[in-house]
């Protein structure tokens with residue numbers, strides 16, 4: 487088997503600091519315990535037949551509807567400012583960004599594949615102004631009507647990279663294990679991001695053909 491030729495990277499939690507930290511900070515600022523928020527998400531999923539985050543990330547509902555659906559399950563808690571607090575508590579993972587930025591110069595193809603929110607586009611892209619220099623292709627769930635771990639969004643990313651690339655030619659990195667499972671199911675080599683050091687070592691090994 488020939489060595490992979492492309493990296494497909496997640497955004498939140500890989501090129502940024504962990505999302506869990508941002509949620510914890512928001513929870514502290516707002517006084518809504520994370521457990522309460524979790525229960526509201528489950529209650530909304532039961533009521534509407536699908537998890538509100540999933541429909542939000544597919545761009546099927548606007549952010550305001552997402553917030554309204556969760557607030558409807560909370561006794562008087564107001565989530566106003568939640569997303570600003572979440573994004574505001576997210577920082578760049580500079581060492582990981584620096585690593586990915588070296589790949590095009592090494593002749594490797596690059597794509598960003600993110601589960602994201604339409605209304606957040608300017609803000610998350612603003613965190614990564616070098617986005618278009620590092621990544622040839624950006625696939626944002628909120629604009630394509632599908633989200634990880636749906637197989638079709640991985641296939642779409644490979645198609646957009648073009649050049650006869652196959653999933654087998656791609657190394658995928660994401661901080662969520664089920665997204666990595668799906669990447670493997672479509673034929674990619676997947677690395678579950680835990681730390682930058684671990685992820686870079688595993689990506690390098692995979693790119694060398696040892697994945």
Ligand SMILES: [Mg+2]
Nearest residue numbers: 496498499661
């Ligand atoms: Mg992530």
